[in-house]
Structures are given as C-alpha cells and as structure tokens.
Amino acid sequence: MRKLKDSRRAEIVDAALLVAAEQGVKAVSMRAVAARIGLTPMALYGYFRNKDELLDAIIGRMLAEISRPAADLGWRETILHLAAEVRSAARRHPSVFPLLFTRPAVSPSAIMVIDLLFDALLRAGVEPAQVPRMERMISTFLIGYAISEVGGRFSEGSLDTRGRRAQLEPDLLPGHQLLAGHLDARVDWDAEYQADLDGLLDIVAGLAARDQRRRQPIGKP
Amino acid sequence: MRKLKDSRRAEIVDAALLVAAEQGVKAVSMRAVAARIGLTPMALYGYFRNKDELLDAIIGRMLAEISRPAADLGWRETILHLAAEVRSAARRHPSVFPLLFTRPAVSPSAIMVIDLLFDALLRAGVEPAQVPRMERMISTFLIGYAISEVGGRFSEGSLDTRGRRAQLEPDLLPGHQLLAGHLDARVDWDAEYQADLDGLLDIVAGLAARDQRRRQPIGKP
DNA sequence: ACCTGAACACCGTTCAAGT
C-alpha cells in the first residue's frame, strides 16, 4: 500500500541531497529540487508539508546510512563503531550534516543511534540515571566534532589566523610563543578524533566503575 | 578617524541582533535590518560587502560580551569562567548562537577566548604540542553543548519521543525499559553542564600529570 | 561620502484548477 507514494518521496529526497551536494544547502529550494526531477515546485507539497519537513527528511536519509554495529561487540567497540559511522556520514554529506544541530533528532535512524548508545552505556555499567546524560555528552561530542571538521570552524583559514598571530604579536599572552610551532602544524584528524574519543570513554569507564563500587558493599569482591 | 562610519556599523549590527531576537535568524534580511533603522537595503552595502559579512559581525558582537576572567584565577577556574560565559552568551542570543558552528571563528573576540584557553591549558601543565588539540576538544564541547541546549536538539519534543518509545515498544532494545523512568525526567541543565565539564577537566588534568611525569625522571620528586 | 530607485533573478507558499 502507498508504495508509489513512498518511492516518489524517496526520489525527491535523493534529488534534494544531490542539489545540496552540488551547490550547498542554500541551493536546496523547493523550486530547484522539483526542477531536478521534472516537477513543478507545488508537486512537492503533496509529499512534504513544507520545506522544513523536506530538510528533516534529508537528515533522516543521511543518518539511515549509519550501519548497526555487530551485536557481539563490547560496549567500547560499539561506541567506537557508531562514532566512526557518524564521522564518515559527515564526510560524505558535509553540506547537509550541519543541519543535525539545527533541529531535534526525531527520525527513526537518529533514534536507532541513540538507543544503541543507551544500550552500550548500560552494558558499560553506568547507572541508569546517568545514562541519558552520558548519551548527551557523547552525541554532542560526535556531532560537534564532525561539524567542526567538515563545516569550517577548524578550517585552514582559522588555523592560519591563529598561527600568524603567534608570530606577529609574540607577547600577546604569556606562553603563546611556546605554541607557535604547533599552531600551523598539519592536523591528523583521525588521530585527534581517536584520542579525544578515548578520553570520553575513559570518563564513561570511570563513572561506571564508581557506580559499581557503590552498588557492591565493601569486602564483597 | 572614521568614527561616524564605525558607529553606523554598530547601529546596523544592533538592529540585526534585534531582528534575530524578535523573529529568528531567518528573518534577518538586508531589507528588514535596513528598515528597522530607517534605511534602504542598499545603504548596508556601504558597511558590509554582503549578508554573510553582516552575519559574521553579529557573531563577533555576541562573543564580545564574553568577559575576561580575572588574571589571578587558576587554570581550572579560568576555563570554568569561560565556559559559563559562553553558555550565558548562548542563552542571551539563542537564535544567533548556532551561527558559530557555521563559520570559522576569526573575530577578535573569538580569538581572545581561544588564547585564554591556550594559556589555561599551558598553566595546567599540558604539553604544548597537545594544547591545540585540547583546546579544540573543549571549545567543541562548549559550543556543541550550548547549541544543543538552546537550539532544540535536546528540546522537549525529542525527549518526549524517547520516553514515549520506551513505553510503547518495551522490548525494543534490552535495557531500554530500565531507562524509561529517566528519559522523561526534567533535566537540570546547570548540573549536567557542570558534571560534564568536570569530566573534561579531569581529562586535561590527567594528561597534564602524565606529561609532567614524563618530563621529570623517576626518583626526582 | 553616503544614500536611494529601479531592476533582475530568485524565494516559500496559497488557492483554484486541471486530468
């Protein structure tokens, strides 16, 4: 039932994703998307109530590419898998990814990721009451990092600016001179992501250990 | 020199900030901003090359409200001060803040914050080579968290969705049931921010301690 | 130096109409 309607919907979302990839999110207009598949702008309103709903569908489509981690992975490996998937989704859809921070995550695929994180945190031994907080922290980091990497906040321009400042105004702040050599260094994003993520997972592990000690009376191993 | 021009510029940025506060960033158009101070849209092009440059000026204006931490604060307190300032800037300008993640941070006020973080991390004892990475991690968290809080990613809607799902599909994922009671709980953002930030600062402290041990041969206290 | 008017090539969305 309504299979035709669904495939039309998918066709529209695909077209929108293409327009975004080729000309940026700014260029995703009802008119441009419709034109790409030979329709009139008004035809889209049979499938999406308005443009925001179309944008939400694009987000959902992008997150749908995230693969489920194998069920036999440990909690740490599960989170690492999801982190890698989120990051590669961002790299595949750099112009669309920033939309994630702009609207609440309600698509089925977003909820899948959240649920998998919940499950991993519970398996890590984090107290249930702390699990939503930890999930928020981890997903904030995952999305924030990916956006910064693809969206330009850490772009070459800004790094250059920082490095140049260190050379031009050496006594700006005590210690800034010390950093001069490191500010313009080529960044190894993979290594940095890994290191930061390890740090976060250490927080999780530490919290879990503390929670377990509390639940287990002293003396009982 | 060119004092008149500067004050006109400031007047325009103020107007843009007002329009954003009252009707959202979407409503910030050259036409609307100009109209608010009795000008023609074209008059703005004497002060800003285009709309993007006006948006950058808005970001700079918002970050300029961030106060410098007292010079005698410890590294931890310095970072906590900046974190609180960033967060309250986000709460003061919820519609404008998300722009931060959208463009590189090159305004003088953004650079001030970055420099102060650099300085704090050096004082914490973090190896200079690790300082830029740590700064990226902390600022990613600060901005990401603030955007999530004000921008709707953690909005009531999405929390409701998660909680409702736990009740409707109890066997969705093992353990999801355990969380049901916590998903709809009212979130204490202040406490959560504080706790997460403490976790991050612990990473910094841990890294610093390791770096210092390495620089200091064993046996020498 | 600072601003305006008119114009161009776009937007999202509503409504009524077509097949």
Place this chain on the structure above:
DNA sequence: ACCTGAACACCGTTCAAGT
C-alpha cells in the same frame, strides 16, 4: 490521486543616479 498555473509577498545584489 497527482499535478500544474498564476499569484502574493518576500529575498540578495547590481547598476546607475542623486545630494
């Protein structure tokens, strides 16, 4: 059921002109 046409109230930006 699915789509189109015309219209409305908007955009950013260019160019030439005004004072």
